[in-house]
Amino acid sequence: MSSSRNNGLCVKELEVKYKNEELALGRVDFTLPEHGIYTILGPSGSGKSTLLRAVSGLLPEYRGELLFNGQSLREQDILIGLVPQNYGLLPWKTVKANIRVAMKIANPKGQDRRSQEAQIDRWLSAMGILELADRYPLSLSGGQQQRVAIARAFAIMPSILLLDEPFSALDAITREVLQQLFLEHWQASPATALFVTHDVDEAILLGQKIIVLPSSKSEAPEIMDNEAVFGLEHGQKRASDAFFDQIKRIRKVMQEKW
Incomplete structure (x- = not known):
């Protein structure tokens, strides 16, 4: 233990190079509690x-x-949530379905449907966008799409x-x-x-x-x-x-x- x-999260002497050996990231050290x-x-x-x-x-x-x-990040089954600049939403899925897909990937065995829907509604409500649940991403403003992306990240409990x-x-x-x-x-x-x-x-x-x-x-x-x-x-x-x-x-x- x-x-x-x-x-x-402990980052120790992290260094990334491009294929031509040019540094993409110099040696970075920090510990985030x-x-x-x-x-x-x-x-x-x-x-x-x-x-x-x-x-x-x-x-x-x-x-x-x-x-x-204290253990290698790659050797652990850790949920990682990502909120990208471009929102990362699937345009052919509704707001609720986008979050449902992320939850299924994070937990393939899944919750029962009622618990899953309750959790999705909780985070949509928290972000003030419950009324957008059945809308598609391209019909939303940038701020609304980012609220969906944040709700999706939190919903998987990373x-x-x-x-x-x-x-x-x-x-x-x-x-x-x-x-x-x-x-x-x-x-x-x-x-x-x-x-x-x-x-x-x-x-x-x-x-x-x-x-x-x-x-x-x-x-x-x-x-x-x-x-x-x-x-x-x-x-x-x-x-x-x-x-x-x-x-x-x-x-x-x-x-x-x-």
């Missing part, structure tokens, strides 16, 4: 999405180690949750609403979460720590504590001194490493 200090949430910032090409693909299992070839609760710039294509008001909605439901049903973003404010609002990837693959990422902001009520964060201080610190790192 792993000790509590080993619990969570179980049920913690870290946000990831980095310039284009720094390896943000590559890091998520390696953790998700979509990128099987890499150097280094990926551990979860141990690890990966989010790849999920709100970047949304307008500012919709983005702020979904940031708060996501955080509220992550706190109610916590998973060990990595959240990639290109938005400094979003990284500060949502992360217990912030990983800033450099433009140079030979440099180590900067890992910044953010508890002074994260521990505040969500509505108080933007107006706090800690929020503005963190913006200054991150921009300084960006100037030095980007």
